[in-house]
Amino acid sequence: MSAPVSEALKRIKPSATIAVTQKARELQAKGENVIGLGAGEPDFDTPENVKQAAIKAIQDGKTKYTDVDGIPELKQAICAKFKRENGLEYKPSQVNVSPGGKPVIFNAFMATLNFGDEVVIPTPYWVSYPEMALICGATPVFAQAYAADNYKLKPEALEKAITPKTKWLILNSPSNPSGAAYTKEELQALADVLLRHPHVWILTDDMYEHLVFDNFKFWTIAQVEPRLYERTLTMNGVSKAYSMTGWRIGYAAGPEALIKGMAKVMSQTTSNPSSISQWAAVEALNGTQDYIKPNQELFKKRRDLVVSMLNQTEELHTPVPEGAFYVYPDCSRAIGKTTAGGKKLTNDEDFAAALLEEEKVAVVFGSAFGLSPAFRISYATSTEKLEEACRRIQRFCGNLKR
Numbered sequence: 001m002s003a004p005v006s007e008a009l010k011r012i013k014p015s016a017t018i019a020v021t022q023k024a025r026e027l028q029a030k031g032e033n034v035i036g037l038g039a040g041e042p043d044f045d046t047p048e049n050v051k052q053a054a055i056k057a058i059q060d061g062k063t064k065y066t067d068v069d070g071i072p073e074l075k076q077a078i079c080a081k082f083k084r085e086n087g088l089e090y091k092p093s094q095v096n097v098s099p100g101g102k103p104v105i106f107n108a109f110m111a112t113l114n115f116g117d118e119v120v121i122p123t124p125y126w127v128s129y130p131e132m133a134l135i136c137g138a139t140p141v142f143a144q145a146y147a148a149d150n151y152k153l154k155p156e157a158l159e160k161a162i163t164p165k166t167k168w169l170i171l172n173s174p175s176n177p178s179g180a181a182y183t184k185e186e187l188q189a190l191a192d193v194l195l196r197h198p199h200v201w202i203l204t205d206d207m208y209e210h211l212v213f214d215n216f217k218f219w220t221i222a223q224v225e226p227r228l229y230e231r232t233l234t235m236n237g238v239s240k241a242y243s244m245t246g247w248r249i250g251y252a253a254g255p256e257a258l259i260k261g262m263a264k265v266m267s268q269t270t271s272n273p274s275s276i277s278q279w280a281a282v283e284a285l286n287g288t289q290d291y292i293k294p295n296q297e298l299f300k301k302r303r304d305l306v307v308s309m310l311n312q313t314e315e316l317h318t319p320v321p322e323g324a325f326y327v328y329p330d331c332s333r334a335i336g337k338t339t340a341g342g343k344k345l346t347n348d349e350d351f352a353a354a355l356l357e358e359e360k361v362a363v364v365f366g367s368a369f370g371l372s373p374a375f376r377i378s379y380a381t382s383t384e385k386l387e388e389a390c391r392r393i394q395r396f397c398g399n400l401k402r
Contacts, residue, residue, distance in 0.1 A: 011134040016127050016368030017376075020352075024362035035389040036362045037377045040176060041245040042325070046280075047291055050242060053283035054276050062279055066272040069263040070097025070251070074278045077285040078251050081236075085209075086223050088234065090253040096262045097281075099273040101207050101237040101250030104262075106132050107269075108203060108233055108252070109168070111261035113138040117167040122153040124328060124369035124376075126176045126205070138167065142370055147330045150319045151178035151371075155189045162197050169194065171221060172205040174212060177369045177376035178328040179303070179321020181212055184219045191225035202232045207250075210241035210292050212323035213300040230255055240324075241292060242284040247277040299325050302379040302386055309390035310377075315397040325380040328366070332373050340399035348373040359392040 017038055024036030057063075070078075075092035082088040098104045109132050113119070118141045119133040130140035143161035145153045158169070171190070174181040182190070194200055202221055209218050222232040233254035238244040253259075266272070303320075306327055310318040315334040318327050331351050338344050343354040352365040352375050366374030379386055 008135050008137075012131040015131075017364050020362050020364045023356070027356075027360070027362075032360055034356070034360045034362055035381075035385050035392070037379070037381065037386075037389055038362050038364050039378050039380055040326075041380060042240060042243040042295070043380050043382065044243050044295065046243050046247070047284070047287075049287050050244065050280050050284045053287075054247075054280040057276050057279035062275050064275060066275050066278060068267045068272050069259070070095065070273065071275070071278050071282075074251075074282050074285075077282050078253065081285050082234070082253055086220055086234075088220075088223055088229075088253070091256075093256050094259055095251060095253045096259050097249065097251045097273055097278065098262075098266065099250070099270050099277075100248040101205070101235060101239065102128055102132075103266075103270060104235050104237075104250040104252045105129070105170075105203065105205070106136075107262040107265045108258065109133060109136040109138070110265045111258065112201070113167055116165060118163060118165045120158070120161045120166055120169045120200075121370070122157075122171070124151060124175070124177050124366065124371035124374070125170070126172060127368050129170050129172075130370070133168075139165075141166070144371070145180075146371075147317060147319055147328075147374070150321075151175065151180040151328060152182060152186060153190065155193045158190055158193045162193070162200060164199070166197070166200050168201050168203055170203050170205060172207075173218075173220075174208040174321070174323030175326075176208065176324055177326050177364070178319070179324040179326045180319075181208075181216060181218065181322035181324075184217070184224055187219055187221050187224045191221055191228055194228060195225070198231075200231070202228060204232060204234050206234065206236045207240050208324040209236060211296060211299055211325060213296060213303060214322070216322045218323075233258060238281045238284045241295075244277075244280070244284065247274070247280055249273055249277050249281045251281075299379070302383060303327065305383065306377060306379050306386055306390060309387070309394065313394050313397045315400060316393075325378055327377050327379065328369075328371075328374050329377070330374050331366075334397060334400055335373050337400040337402055339396070345400070348375055351375060355393065355396055359396045361389050361392050361396075 020038035235252040237250035
């Protein structure tokens with residue numbers, strides 16, 4: 001007897017990024033020399049001061065239920081972070097803490113979306129944005145961004161995507177999967193469009209804020225255009241900057257009514273995030289930030305290595321990303337060719353599958369992110385593995401035949 005399946009579940013697909021990571025692990029467990037470039041997490045450990053704060057919280061008995069959407073101490077730390085780093089003033093009553101960045105988005109959508117509402121999502125996008133809109137009954141509307149524009153949404157494309165049914169726009173800077181980050185001027189141009197459409201709310205996914213390179217100055221849209229403050233949910237978290245992906249703490253700040261609605265959703269679903277993780281996050285935000293700059297430098301070197309090696313390949317065009325730890329090579333010149341193993345490449349899913357089969361390199365195909373033909377590489381792994389993976393990709397592309 002098969003299990004019942006809801007209509008909501010039928011609307012969504014499994015996460016392609018998680019599937020690729022699992023596939024690479026399975027092959028590695030069988031003894032295959034697979035290099036996995038699908039992971040969306042830093043390869044360094046959680047800082048020692050953060051781990052010690054968690055241990056102290058356990059020893060101090062801070063192991064019980066907390067307020068549903070975060071302890072007061074963490075909300076204060078988040079308010080201080082937004083003021084210190086982004087020039088944004090929030091009260092603790094305007095802050096939500098959820099068990100990860102993904103639940104922040106889901107809680108906001110569940111609290112606000114109705115059937116028939118639309119969510120504008122620039123492409124390429126993080127795989128979960130459209131699926132979360134769909135599971136909440138809304139319709140994702142894709143606003144195209146292209147490699148020629150470094151995968152950044154243009155104001156004209158945003159204007160075209162907005163309709164009377166639009167409820168949210170998602171802005172992810174720096175971007176997963178492309179690494180593209182918006183300048184102050186680029187955000188202002190998008191804000192000018194949004195000011196003409198007062199019914200549209202903005203959710204900014206700033207999770208990669210601290211992973212920017214080449215002296216890039218990070219901005220978030222409510223900071224650039226204060227007139228959007230009252231309809232912007234500014235989201236962030238501790239996962240990427242502090243290598244705390246498994247601790248599951250995401251947070252956001254926005255209008256009190258929205259924050260209350262999100263807490264109401266949490267009260268009947270997840271309840272509070274882990275108490276121990278919350279105390280660790282307090283230390284992450286309030287404690288030393290000295291390790292952020294060295295990590296930026298390390299990721300910049302890896303980015304430069306990967307972009308350089310991939311752009312030596314005739315079949316690939318890889319824009320230079322401003323941040324995060326991803327590149328998103330356009331592989332359109334490889335489509336239609338045949339691999340050394342005899343596989344005809346008809347799309348980027350074929351490209352990724354053949355690359356894994358023939359060269360044992362795991363990447364995520366571009367159609368999972370809504371923009372093809374391309375693929376995503378995470379360079380959150382050792383330089384040695386990146387060099388070897390890029391050599392394998394070069395060999396794979398070099399062996400392609402018409």
